[in-house]
Amino acid sequence: MKFDTIPSLTLPKIGFGTWKIGGGSFPDPKVDTVSTAALHSAIKVGYTHFDTAEMYAAGHAEELLGQAVASSQIKREAFFITSKVMPAHLEYDQVIQSCEKSLQRLQTEYIDLYLIHWPASDMKLVETFRALNKLVKDGKVKHLGVSNFNLKLLKQSQQLSETPIVTNQVPYSLNDRSYVKNGMLEYCQQNDIFFTAYSPVDEGKLRSTKTLEEIAKAHHVTSYQIVLAWVISHPRIITIPMSANPSHIQENFEAAEIELTKTELDMLEKLA
Numbered sequence: 349m350k351f352d353t354i355p356s357l358t359l360p361k362i363g364f365g366t367w368k369i370g371g372g373s374f375p376d377p378k379v380d381t382v383s384t385a386a387l388h389s390a391i392k393v394g395y396t397h398f399d400t401a402e403m404y405a406a407g408h409a410e411e412l413l414g415q416a417v418a419s420s421q422i423k424r425e426a427f428f429i430t431s432k433v434m435p436a437h438l439e440y441d442q443v444i445q446s447c448e449k450s451l452q453r454l455q456t457e458y459i460d461l462y463l464i465h466w467p468a469s470d471m472k473l474v475e476t477f478r479a480l481n482k483l484v485k486d487g488k489v490k491h492l493g494v495s496n497f498n499l500k501l502l503k504q505s506q507q508l509s510e511t512p513i514v515t516n517q518v519p520y521s522l523n524d525r526s527y528v529k530n531g532m533l534e535y536c537q538q539n540d541i542f543f544t545a546y547s548p549v550d551e552g553k554l555r556s557t558k559t560l561e562e563i564a565k566a567h568h569v570t571s572y573q574i575v576l577a578w579v580i581s582h583p584r585i586i587t588i589p590m591s592a593n594p595s596h597i598q599e600n601f602e603a604a605e606i607e608l609t610k611t612e613l614d615m616l617e618k619l620a
């Protein structure tokens with residue numbers, strides 16, 4: 349695995365997403381077996397960064413992740429767990445309560461990285477950060493970040509947070525470069541903030557092209573792996589693909605090792 353570093357943190361370039369683990373918007377017992385197997389498989393392959401949220405399967409993704417980590421017999425400190433507070437819970441007391449519930453579901457005493465999942469139109473960021481700063485002071489959260497924030501809100505968050513904002517988690521794939529075009533990537537790179545790319549393989553709907561297939565063939569890997577290698581090729585970009593398929597879970601992890609040439613990167617950049 350390759351890693352990337354900002355002054356306060358080093359993270360693996362590729363982590364594991366958990367949207368659809370344990371269900372979609374609500375828990376779905378029918379997918380528990382597959383979801384648990386996927387988490388065990390990811391831990392076995394060597395993923396250490398797991399991305400979840402109170403919103404995923406209404407908390408059930410956190411529950412299954414907590415169970416998988418607890419039963420892995422690997423010490424808690426070896427994992428890096430990101431979770432998120434939802435936009436409907438951004439008042440002071442709600443943030444504190446949401447975090448407590450996430451800690452219980454995750455069976456842990458601390459969350460490594462806690463994000464505001466989405467901005468809410470009526471949020472009072474001062475109050476939200478008063479709660480987030482308290483969670484850090486109390487040792488319940490190690491690092492703070494945001495998700496789906498524009499530059500103005502990210503800069504406000506940096507002013508209000510008593511510890512560095514370590515990430516903005518945003519969509520980024522061959523099909524979606526909106527947060528590059530709006531200057532977010534450049535700002536993150538210049539200000540020591542991880543740009544965490546979500547939905548890096550377009551939620552599994554990757555559009556195959558001749559260029560992609562030719563580059564994949566030259567490296568004896570799949571088009572999905574090439575896209576992941578391209579996503580993480582820039583400094584400060586890390587990513588968190590999700591998969592419930594053990595072969596894909598392994599392939600995605602190994603994609604971090606692919607070395608694309610300058611010519612290949614230029615060709616992929618043109619596809620984007």
Ligand SMILES: NC(=O)c1ccc[n+]([C@@H]2O[C@H](COP(=O)([O-])OP(=O)(O)OC[C@H]3O[C@@H](n4cnc5c(N)ncnc54)[C@H](OP(=O)(O)O)[C@@H]3O)[C@@H](O)[C@H]2O)c1
Nearest residue numbers: 365366367546547548549550551552572589590591592596
């Ligand atoms: N902050 C936010 O607002 C936000 C929003 C969306 C997502 N996220 C986070 O980012 C994570 C990733 O995003 P995502 O789940 O939306 O989309 P994604 O990772 O781009 O795509 C996941 C889909 O791609 C398929 N897939 C993955 N690897 C593959 C491979 N090697 N070959 C073929 N198919 C593959 C999976 O199917 P199989 O199961 O069949 O492999 C799954 O259906 C989420 O799980 C979540 O943790 C955050």
